[in-house]
Amino acid sequence: MSAAERVVAPDATALAGVVADALVSAMAAAQAARGAAALVLTGGGIGTATLRALAERAESVDWSTVQLWWGDERYLPTGDPERNETGAREALIDALPIDPAQVHPVPGPDASTSVEEAAAYYARELADAGSGGLPVIDVVLLGVGPDAHIASLFPGHPALADDALAVPVHDSPKPPPTRVSLSRRSITAAREVWLLAAGAEKADAVLLAAGTEDPRVAPAGSVTGRERTVWFLDSAAAQRLPA
Numbered sequence: 001m002s003a004a005e006r007v008v009a010p011d012a013t014a015l016a017g018v019v020a021d022a023l024v025s026a027m028a029a030a031q032a033a034r035g036a037a038a039l040v041l042t043g044g045g046i047g048t049a050t051l052r053a054l055a056e057r058a059e060s061v062d063w064s065t066v067q068l069w070w071g072d073e074r075y076l077p078t079g080d081p082e083r084n085e086t087g088a089r090e091a092l093i094d095a096l097p098i099d100p101a102q103v104h105p106v107p108g109p110d111a112s113t114s115v116e117e118a119a120a121y122y123a124r125e126l127a128d129a130g131s132g133g134l135p136v137i138d139v140v141l142l143g144v145g146p147d148a149h150i151a152s153l154f155p156g157h158p159a160l161a162d163d164a165l166a167v168p169v170h171d172s173p174k175p176p177p178t179r180v181s182l183s184r185r186s187i188t189a190a191r192e193v194w195l196l197a198a199g200a201e202k203a204d205a206v207l208l209a210a211g212t213e214d215p216r217v218a219p220a221g222s223v224t225g226r227e228r229t230v231w232f233l234d235s236a237a238a239q240r241l242p243a
C-alpha cells in the first residue's frame with residue numbers, strides 16, 4: 001500500500017515523454033537492485049504513445065534483463081491490429097534488441113482453446129516467473145478509461161471478483177467483448193503502479209478514482225503499488241482535481 005503521487009504534464013505528447021523518462025530510470029533502478037526488471041505494458045492511446053517515446057530512448061536501457069508483460073489483452077489472434085500486443089510491438093518491441101523469450105504476450109484464440117484457458121496459462125506464466133505465488137513486477141502501466149477502468153477491469157464487472165492472477169473477461173463494455181486481464185491481486189503485487197490518463201474526456205474518471213477505493217465504482221482508484229503509486233496526467237485530464 002502506498003499513497004498516490006501525481007505528476008502533471010502540459011499535454012499528451014509531453015506526458016508520454018515524462019513517463020518514458022521515468023521508465024528508463026525505474027528499469028535501471030530495478031536492474032541495479034535485483035539484476036532484472038519486469039514491466040507490464042498497457043494498450044490504449046497514451047499507453048501506446050508512451051511506448052513510442054520509450055522506443056526513442058531505447059539506447060538508454062539495457063534490454064538484456066528486461067521482461068515485458070501485458071496488463072490486459074483483447075482475445076484476438078496473434079497479429080490482429082486490435083491486439084494490445086500488436087500495438088506494442090509496432091510502437092516499441094520490434095525495434096528492441098530483446099530476446100523473444102523475454103516478451104510474454106497473452107495467448108489469443110490461435111494459441112488457446114478458450115479465453116479461460118488463455119487466462120489460466122498467463123496466470124501460470126506469471127506465477128512461474130514470480131515468487132511465492134505472486135508475480136514479480138517492477139512497474140505496471142495502466143491506461144485509465146473514461147469510466148475509470150484499468151486493464152480490462154471495468155466498474156461493476158464480475159471479473160473484478162476473480163482472484164486468479166490473470167482472469168477471463170466476457171462482455172467488456174469496451175470492444176472487443178472478450179479479453180484477458182491481470183487481476184487486482186496481480187496489479188497490487190507490483191512494486192510500482194503507474195496510472196496514465198490524457199485528455200479532457202478522462203477528467204471525470206480521474207476525479208472519481210481520486211475519491212474512492214471501491215473497485216466496483218472506479219477500478220483505477222482501487223490499485224496501489226507496494227512501494228509507489230503514481231498518477232501521470234496531462235493538464236486536461238487533471239483539470240477537475242483540486243490543486
Ligand SMILES: O=C(O)[C@H](O)[C@@H](O)[C@H](O)[C@H](O)COP(=O)(O)O
Binds near residue numbers: 142150
Ligand atoms: O485494451 C485496452 O483497451 C486497454 O488496455 C485499456 O485498459 C486502455 O488502456 C484504457 O481503455 C485507456 O485507453 P485510452 O488511453 O485509449 O483511452
